[in-house]
Amino acid sequence: MKSILCSAALLAALVPGVAIAAPEAVSAQDVAWDIVSGLTTEVGQRLAGSEAEERARAWGAEKLKTLGFRNVAVEPFIMRGYVRGTDTARIVSPAPQSLAVTALGYSGTTPAKGIEGELVYFASLDALKAAPAGSLAGKIAFVDHAMRAAQDGAGYGPYGNVRRQGPSIAASKGAIGAIIRSAGTDSHRNPHTGVTTWAKGVAPIPAGAVSLPDAQQIARLVSLGKPIRIALTLTGRTTDNLPSGNVIGELPGRDPSLPPILVGCHLDSWDLGTGAIDDAAGCAIITAAALRAQQGDQTLRTIRVLWAGSEEVGGFGGEAYAKAHGGEPHALAMESDFGADRVWRVQSKLAPANKALGDRIVAALNPLGIVFGAGEADGGTDVGFIIEKQKLAVIDLNQDGTRYFDLHHTPDDTLDKVDPVALAQNVDAWAVVLGIVANEPGRIEPTG
């Protein structure tokens, strides 16, 4: 472990201005940047089920082979996704102006000429829930909220529900369309997309998100007290039988009889940005760290990387992986899918018998300034299905999410938002953990 903890990349991450000298550290850092830069530039936006996502799989398989991974495979599957159309919104009266809007995934579809209706303002999801049955007939609901930035991304649960549930609730009360304040924390005219879900028996209605400045504008217009009419055009469609797939690869361990360590990320992105923080960075981090963990001696256990497809539209890649590989033993799973800012906390889900293993991980991360968190690790969507199926042990390395929801699912999720120093710190932290768990000779127990 000493060579990892003292790596030049780690020093560079911790001490700004320190030059990077050790060749092996430079190499691992270069791998991470090479992946996040290459995937976002040479492929670009890669919506689940699109031709671009197919190009991403080819790019990913080629990249893993070039980096020395073995058993590299593309594992195709078919899924239901959302194909974007034209997205526009405008205030018709009392102050005609255009709004920055995006359709939500699985939105209903408007005619090409759009729909128009009176806007009904709700300050929160609870206010919408309290609206009487039928009260939104023929109207377009607007749901505001007050999400704030947080290091652990805590706001995405409750405020993300405005997006996940709001349109369905509005539809159930008769609305012909729904618009939400983006589930985000920035101040730019870049709306945040993401999937919405429809309760059983509720027919989808057109559902979009406006940027935060536009939501504030709507709230100000509402405060003027005049009726507001709004026009909405969202021509995208929910589409069955779209092609997607996972890419997997392995760095074989010395003892093939031991269950492997599974590390996951997702290859698809929303289509507004190029998915740099969500989640090219995750693939960069897990892959560079796996290589780093193998750079001295070959690890005892195999490390398998999963670059999953179609995470954004429903976690279909993780589900397909669990279906395809649920019969194979796994020791432990980890995932990186929360950007590339600094890892500040480690959480675990380990059986009582593996308490000593957990303690060693926490102690090894301590010099990197990473604190132990008392919460239970959950992995993430891409490894969650196999974790649940096999009751796997899990380690989470939590990234600082303070600015994550400034960028999440927006056009602004681009390469320039990745801080190379923070990316290197992620690789350092992951390499520390993989160096321990992939060299663990004892049994890593199931957790339930």
Next chain:
Amino acid sequence: MKSILCSAALLAALVPGVAIAAPEAVSAQDVAWDIVSGLTTEVGQRLAGSEAEERARAWGAEKLKTLGFRNVAVEPFIMRGYVRGTDTARIVSPAPQSLAVTALGYSGTTPAKGIEGELVYFASLDALKAAPAGSLAGKIAFVDHAMRAAQDGAGYGPYGNVRRQGPSIAASKGAIGAIIRSAGTDSHRNPHTGVTTWAKGVAPIPAGAVSLPDAQQIARLVSLGKPIRIALTLTGRTTDNLPSGNVIGELPGRDPSLPPILVGCHLDSWDLGTGAIDDAAGCAIITAAALRAQQGDQTLRTIRVLWAGSEEVGGFGGEAYAKAHGGEPHALAMESDFGADRVWRVQSKLAPANKALGDRIVAALNPLGIVFGAGEADGGTDVGFIIEKQKLAVIDLNQDGTRYFDLHHTPDDTLDKVDPVALAQNVDAWAVVLGIVANEPGRIEPTG
């Protein structure tokens, strides 16, 4: 002057956390916020020559009357402008992806299905200028640059020329289209629009600007060494005989025989944002300060406000004002058209006989932390024509422009970008200057 220099709004601006108590100061600050908020919300985007700009004139005239201005008038004129159409751009190969683009004002028009061509990369305007004649035949030029933020906005001269001149130079060498890196300093997927100009004898070609992250993406793709094909659709049109107009109003002075002080801003905005910093804030500042200067005793000289139309597309409002009012005497002109961040510097253009007047202004601004600048004041586009025609004295209050070109001409120019504390400091500084020049009994001399 004492009541102004000690105003609570000024204290609030200088000492964060100090509550605002003095009623008259609250009032002036409220006027400024009321104007910038009202114009951007109740009117919204207001492109020169549009129905929205007409609504802005009606809104402005009503607002000035409500605030107690006299001789309020809308002065219509006809001009040539640019009517936006559909703006899209995408990389066709080698890595298909969409780009965030805006047409530049006076761009040529593509067919509805767009144009496509090989992209030729130029790292700078000089590199484009050096391209051989005819070398761009059938191609689309991309012009990159390296504009950086500056307190005095110094980059807008040279790097703004990439926008102003680049497309015409590309056309003169045979290009079928031109794309520039936006003349801006931010890192968001929001391109910066603005006018481009065509040299005599050069037929306009489609000309757009991509956001800065998109420009970086293009540069990275270029570095891969493969030919790049790009598709561009910009269907807007240069249009003659569009209706526009100025709004003027006066706060009469005690001595109507003395030439008035003219203070200007512009009412139109680009259509991507709501023109909060460019230039609703300017109208807010000059108007609130004029009222403040009159709040104690009526000033000696009349203060005339000019809310000009069609500044963005060629300064037509300022030209129309000079034509309509060039026969009337004016004493001195000022303009606010550089956002609403803190005033940090004062510059003047005064005849030698008025040196003492200039010294008094500098001394009065010193307690607000505003430094004297040795450069020559120029007013701005809206008052520039009358300044030139009558060789008027000018005072400039320079705002901090460090973040101005993050927002300038983008969708992000919205109300949330205006800092109320900095806005109040602007009003304070302007009120100090207007309090001096509008009470100057001596002759304010022409400068040339």
